[in-house]
Amino acid sequence: MRDKLLDYLVGGLDSRESEQVRKALQEDPLLQQQLELLQTSLQPLEACRHYEPPANLKDRTLDFVAQSLEQQAGSGSAAQRRSNWTTGASNPSVQLAGSAQAGSKWTILDVVVAGAILMTASLLFFPLIMNSRYAAQLRGCQQNLQQIGMALHDYSSTHDGLFPQATGDSKLSVAGAYAPVLYNNQFVKSPRLFLCPTVMDEDKWTGWKPPASELVAEAAGRKLTKIQQQMGGTYGYNLGYWSNGRYFPPRNLWRAFYPIMADGPSPTLLGRRSTNHGGNGLNVLFEDGHVQYVTDSQISPRKDSIFYSDRGRVEPGRRRNDAVIGESGQNLSNR
Numbered sequence: 312m313r314d315k316l317l318d319y320l321v322g323g324l325d326s327r328e329s330e331q332v333r334k335a336l337q338e339d340p341l342l343q344q345q346l347e348l349l350q351t352s353l354q355p356l357e358a359c360r361h362y363e364p365p366a367n368l369k370d371r372t373l374d375f376v377a378q379s380l381e382q383q384a385g386s387g388s389a390a391q392r393r394s395n396w397t398t399g400a401s402n403p404s405v406q407l408a409g410s411a412q413a414g415s416k417w418t419i420l421d422v423v424v425a426g427a428i429l430m431t432a433s434l435l436f437f438p439l440i441m442n443s444r445y446a447a448q449l450r451g452c453q454q455n456l457q458q459i460g461m462a463l464h465d466y467s468s469t470h471d472g473l474f475p476q477a478t479g480d481s482k483l484s485v486a487g488a489y490a491p492v493l494y495n496n497q498f499v500k501s502p503r504l505f506l507c508p509t510v511m512d513e514d515k516w517t518g519w520k521p522p523a524s525e526l527v528a529e530a531a532g533r534k535l536t537k538i539q540q541q542m543g544g545t546y547g548y549n550l551g552y553w554s555n556g557r558y559f560p561p562r563n564l565w566r567a568f569y570p571i572m573a574d575g576p577s578p579t580l581l582g583r584r585s586t587n588h589g590g591n592g593l594n595v596l597f598e599d600g601h602v603q604y605v606t607d608s609q610i611s612p613r614k615d616s617i618f619y620s621d622r623g624r625v626e627p628g629r630r631r632n633d634a635v636i637g638e639s640g641q642n643l644s645n646r
Contacts, residue, residue, distance in 0.1 A: 315328060315331075315332055316332070316342070316345060316346050316349055317349060319332045319346075341447070341450075341451045341454065341508070344447055344450060344451070345444075345447040348444075348446060348447050445588070445589075447508070448507070448508040448509050448588070449588060449594070449604060451507075451508040452507045452508055452509070452574065452587065452588070452594050453594050453602045453604065455503075455504045455505070455506075455507065455508075455546075456546070456572060456594055456595075456596040456602045457596070457600070457602050458499070458504055459493070459499060459504055459505070459546075459572065459596065460571075460572075460596050460600045460602070461600070462493050462498040462499045463475070463489075463493070463498075463563070463571065463572075464563065464600060465498055466492070466493065466496075466498050467562075467563035472562050472563050472564075473560055473561075473562050473563070474489070474549070474560065474561040474562065474563060474571065475488065475489040475492035475493060476488075476489075476551065476560030476561070477560070477643050482527050482528065482530070482535060482539075483524070483527060484642060484643050485539045485542065485543075485639065485640050485641060485642055485643065486543060486547060486548040486549075486550055486636075486637035486638060486639055486640070486641045486643070487539060487540075487541070487542030487543025487544075487548065487638075487639030487640060488542060488543070489543060489548045490505050490521040490542055490543045490544055490639075491521040491522055491523070491524065491527070491542060493521075494520065494521040495521065495523060495524065502519060502520035502521060502544075505521065505543065505544025505545070505546060506519070506544045506545050507544075507545045507546070507574060507587040507588075509545075509587050509588060509589075510545050510587070515541075516545075519541065519544070521542060521543075521544070522538055522542060526538070527539075527542075536640065539639065539640040540638075540639055540640035541639060542639050542640070543575070543638075543639035544575075544639070545574070545575050545587055546572050546573065546574060546575050547572065547573050547574065547575040547576050547585075547618075547636040547637055547638050547639070547641075548571070548572055548636065548637065548639075549561040549570065549571045549572065549634060549635070549636060549637075550626070550627040550628065550635045550636070550637045550641065550643055551627050551628065551643065552627050552628030552629065552630060552631060552633055552635075553627050553628070553629065554629075554630060554631070558627065558643070559631070561598075563598060564598060565598060565599045566597070566598045566599065566632075567597055567598070567599045567601065568597065569597060569598040569632065569634050570595050570596065570597055570598075570610070570617045570634045570636055571596055571597065571598045571634075572595070572596040572636065573585070573593050573594065573595040573596065573608075573617060573636045574587040574588065574593035574594055574595075575587065575636075575638045575639065576608075576618045576636060576637070576638050577590075577638075578638070582608060582616065582618070583608070583616075583618040583619075583625070584608065591606065592604055592605055592606040592607075593605060593608065595610065595617070615633075617634055617635065617636045618635065618636055618637075619635065620633055620635050621633045625637065625641065627643055
């Protein structure tokens with residue numbers, strides 16, 4: 312539905328499509344925000360809405376095209392070919408109305424003005440559309456994490472302060488196991504919350520939802536690996552920590568500096584930067600429930616990366632405040 316918002320704004324949809332967009336806007340707050348961003352982005356172009364074109368521009372344009380066709384075809388006069396156009400004689404599917412002054416052509420001023428308008432529109436319009444799309448996706452991602460954060464707090468309030476953790480079953484001993492726990496126990500109702508809006512158009516996420524425990528138990532080999540890699544959606548989750556040979560899952564201590572989730576890290580990018588927002592930055596959910604956008608994964612007071620432990624490895628933390636965010640398929644067994 313997002314791809315129809317621009318047509319909706321400029322009146323390019325038929326009545327049925329417009330009604331579909333209106334209903335979608337009533338049901339989807341994120342879609343409403345994207346529409347508002349588009350409206351804001353288009354405001355600079357309002358100055359061109361009432362621009363008066365040079366006199367007889369339409370007639371001169373038709374003559375210019377007709378003469379070009381005459382030169383290519385080598386037959387018929389420009390006036391005759393133009394007459395065929397306007398009456399549809401040469402092509403019944405083409406109907407152009409209007410009369411022309413014979414022999415009139417595009418002037419240099421016409422070309423300059425038209426080119427300036429097109430260039431100005433392209434310079435203003437396309438960057439604004441891209442920026443508005445990026446901002447809408449960024450805000451949608453933050454809203455996803457905020458709602459998951461509330462679900463995590465609800466879960467911890469009924470589980471002795473603990474956040475979802477990997478079970479003893481090795482097939483669920485991965486970071487992404489948090490998502491099936493929240494979803495299958497109704498703490499999160501929509502699977503879309505586990506997906507950053509930047510990936511919603513990718514085929515592999517179409518119809519995705521966190522797997523049921525039975526599906527994971529029956530899977531093996533490559534199928535199991537694929538399930539584990541996608542189990543937590545596109546977000547990374549806190550791996551907990553090891554201390555004195557014992558593993559401790561993440562616990563809700565309401566620490567404002569302690570990351571519990573973030574845009575999922577990428578094993579292929581330098582510093583394991585997330586690809587969710589083009590590698591430009593990431594949204595981070597902290598233990599106290601607030602979400603922050605950062606351009607660098609080194610966000611703690613000590614400036615250590617949230618994607619590596621204190622000893623620079625992709626593993627659970629080495630102490631209670633050593634937060635490490637792992638991608639969905641990251642195993643928790645490293646000691």
